[in-house]
Amino acid sequence: xxxxxxxxxxxxxxxxxxxxxxxxxxxxxxxxxxAMSGVLLSGEGVFPSSAGARVEVTDGKVRVIDGxxxxxxxxxGGFAILEVDSLAEAVEHxxxxxxxxxxxxxxxxxxxxAEDLK
Amino acid sequence: MNAPDLDATxxxxxxxxxxxxxARLARFVGDLDTAEELAQDTFVxxxxxxxxxxxxxxxxxxxxxxxxxxxVDRIRRRDTHRNKVRLVAATSPQVVDEELTELVDGDxxxxxxxxxxxxxxxxxxxxxxSALTLKLVCxxxxxxxxxxxxxxxxxxxxxxxxxxxxxxxxxxxxxxPGPAERPGRLAAVREVIYLVFNEGYSATSGDSWxxxxxxxxxxxxxxxxxxxxxxxxxxLGLLALMELQASRLKARTxxxxxxxxLMDQDRTRWDHLLIRxxxxxxxxxxxxxxxxxxxxxxxxIAACHARATAAEDTDWVRxxxxxxxxxxxxxxxxxxxxxxxxxxxxxxxxxxxxIVLPLFEAAELRQYHLLPAVAGDLLCRTGExxxxxxxxxxxxxxxxxxxxxxxxxRRAAECAAQHADESSE
Numbered sequence: 001x002x003x004x005x006x007x008x009x010x011x012x013x014x015x016x017x018x019x020x021x022x023x024x025x026x027x028x029x030x031x032x033x034x035a036m037s038g039v040l041l042s043g044e045g046v047f048p049s050s051a052g053a054r055v056e057v058t059d060g061k062v063r064v065i066d067g068x069x070x071x072x073x074x075x076x077g078g079f080a081i082l083e084v085d086s087l088a089e090a091v092e093h094x095x096x097x098x099x100x101x102x103x104x105x106x107x108x109x110x111x112x113x114a115e116d117l118k
Numbered sequence: 119m120n121a122p123d124l125d126a127t128x129x130x131x132x133x134x135x136x137x138x139x140x141a142r143l144a145r146f147v148g149d150l151d152t153a154e155e156l157a158q159d160t161f162v163x164x165x166x167x168x169x170x171x172x173x174x175x176x177x178x179x180x181x182x183x184x185x186x187x188x189x190v191d192r193i194r195r196r197d198t199h200r201n202k203v204r205l206v207a208a209t210s211p212q213v214v215d216e217e218l219t220e221l222v223d224g225d226x227x228x229x230x231x232x233x234x235x236x237x238x239x240x241x242x243x244x245x246x247x248s249a250l251t252l253k254l255v256c257x258x259x260x261x262x263x264x265x266x267x268x269x270x271x272x273x274x275x276x277x278x279x280x281x282x283x284x285x286x287x288x289x290x291x292x293x294x295p296g297p298a299e300r301p302g303r304l305a306a307v308r309e310v311i312y313l314v315f316n317e318g319y320s321a322t323s324g325d326s327w328x329x330x331x332x333x334x335x336x337x338x339x340x341x342x343x344x345x346x347x348x349x350x351x352x353x354l355g356l357l358a359l360m361e362l363q364a365s366r367l368k369a370r371t372x373x374x375x376x377x378x379x380l381m382d383q384d385r386t387r388w389d390h391l392l393i394r395x396x397x398x399x400x401x402x403x404x405x406x407x408x409x410x411x412x413x414x415x416x417x418x419i420a421a422c423h424a425r426a427t428a429a430e431d432t433d434w435v436r437x438x439x440x441x442x443x444x445x446x447x448x449x450x451x452x453x454x455x456x457x458x459x460x461x462x463x464x465x466x467x468x469x470x471x472x473i474v475l476p477l478f479e480a481a482e483l484r485q486y487h488l489l490p491a492v493a494g495d496l497l498c499r500t501g502e503x504x505x506x507x508x509x510x511x512x513x514x515x516x517x518x519x520x521x522x523x524x525x526x527x528r529r530a531a532e533c534a535a536q537h538a539d540e541s542s543e
Contacts, residue, residue: 038345039338040341084133088130095176
């Protein structure tokens with residue numbers, strides 16, 4: 001089963017403050033360990049919202065807003081796709097990532113695959 | 119946290135952490151039996167403690183700390199015993215503390231690699247190696263391994279017990295092979311991983327066409343190995359090959375469960391994430407100098423299929439050239455057969471028959487249903503339906519897979535109809 005693990009921004013990340021060398025090292029160590037677990041299929045980080053945009057549609061009217069956006073905790077900081085046996089297993093990986101990287105929130109959602117659509 | 123949640127969490131933590139805990143313990147104590155015992159003890163302690171106090175924030179850290187504590191305790195007791203024996207023998211006792219300072223946290227990668235090398239040791243039979251690897255490195259339960267291999271649970275349990283006994287008897291300890299030994303040992307590891315993958319990719323007996331759980335485990339092991347040996351082009355080649363082959367898993371059965379050949383598959387059902395990963399791994403092999411070992415070559419062949427958005431776009435000439443290369447470095451009748459298929463696609467059925475028909479002399483292929491199946495197909499294409507029919511019937515009699523047998527019988531019947539038409543003209 002595939003799960004998408006999405007972590008949310010810290011205010012520091014949103015403000016463009018680079019993580020400390022220790023945090024950087026911890027993140028690299030985590031990525032190495034995640035690769036070693038054999039479950040990581042893909043993963044990306046994203047830039048602060050200042051480099052992005054938002055599309056809002058109200059009553060059929062489209063509004064495009066440039067970043068940055070105020071609520072760092074509501075903003076995705078990156079995602080990974082894991083191939084695991086269960087939600088519980090995906091949660092264990094999410095837990096480790098959250099602790100290592102210092103993010104306050106990681107959402108874990110199951111990826112819809114072709115056979116789920118039948 | 120209620121009991122079922124705790125069980126699910128512990129099972130998930132076991133799956134993720136047990137290979138690492140076991141690997142570290144194996145390095146601490148040297149032998150697999152003791153390491154496994156200590157790993158079990160660690161998890162029993164975890165369940166008991168977490169049932170009372172809830173799951174800790176960092177279960178991995180808790181497990182590693184507890185495991186080390188149990189290891190230290192075991193080593194102390196072992197050495198105390200030894201010391202007592204020595205005292206009795208009136209020789210001076212070993213300083214116990216010296217050993218304990220070696221129980222530092224090593225590199226997780228080295229620990230995992232050491233465990234993998236032990237579980238896949240060439241002194242063990244392939245069956246023993248795969249059972250041990252799936253149990254120790256993947257953290258799978260014996261019953262799950264048994265179900266995947268379509269054997270009774272006790273059979274796997276026995277294989278594991280005997281495997282550990284064999285390692286023990288040969289005094290195989292936890293240690294990373296030196297540079298001279300390493301290529302051979304890595305080859306043994308790859309062999310196990312691909313064996314597990316193939317077991318899942320095509321059932322060798324019974325009615326089910328695939329047991330995909332084993333493919334997922336093999337992929338997990340393959341990714342693990344690739345990350346632990348990132349400059350080893352054959353480990354990368356194995357991973358690329360498995361990801362590209364696995365990308366087709368969902369397209370290989372039709373609505374009635376019948377097998378669908380590669381050329382007839384609905385390519386929208388191919389897994390494009392896996393294809394992307396497989397192609398990216400092949401690129402990394404090129405960047406590393408691209409030594410063309412057998413796995414890397416087979417992966418390159420699979421990549422040719424993966425790149426073709428439609429069957430007609432397949433670059434058969436390139437595939438034929440790759441098979442020429444593969445036949446040189448890793449000759450075998452099966453590879454020769456596949457080469458014949460590629461040559462037929464690239465240069466016409468007669469060119470293929472020139473390679474395939476002589477293979478009926480090969481002893482290894484006498485029971486191999488794909489040989490007459492391919493011969494039958496090529497003879498159909500040259501219009502020799504009478505001969506083709508005989509080969510399809512032979513293929514039907516040789517396969518133990520009921521769905522394949524039905525397909526071969528159908529093709530034989532079609533040939534009979536064609537041949538009857540031809541005879542009456």
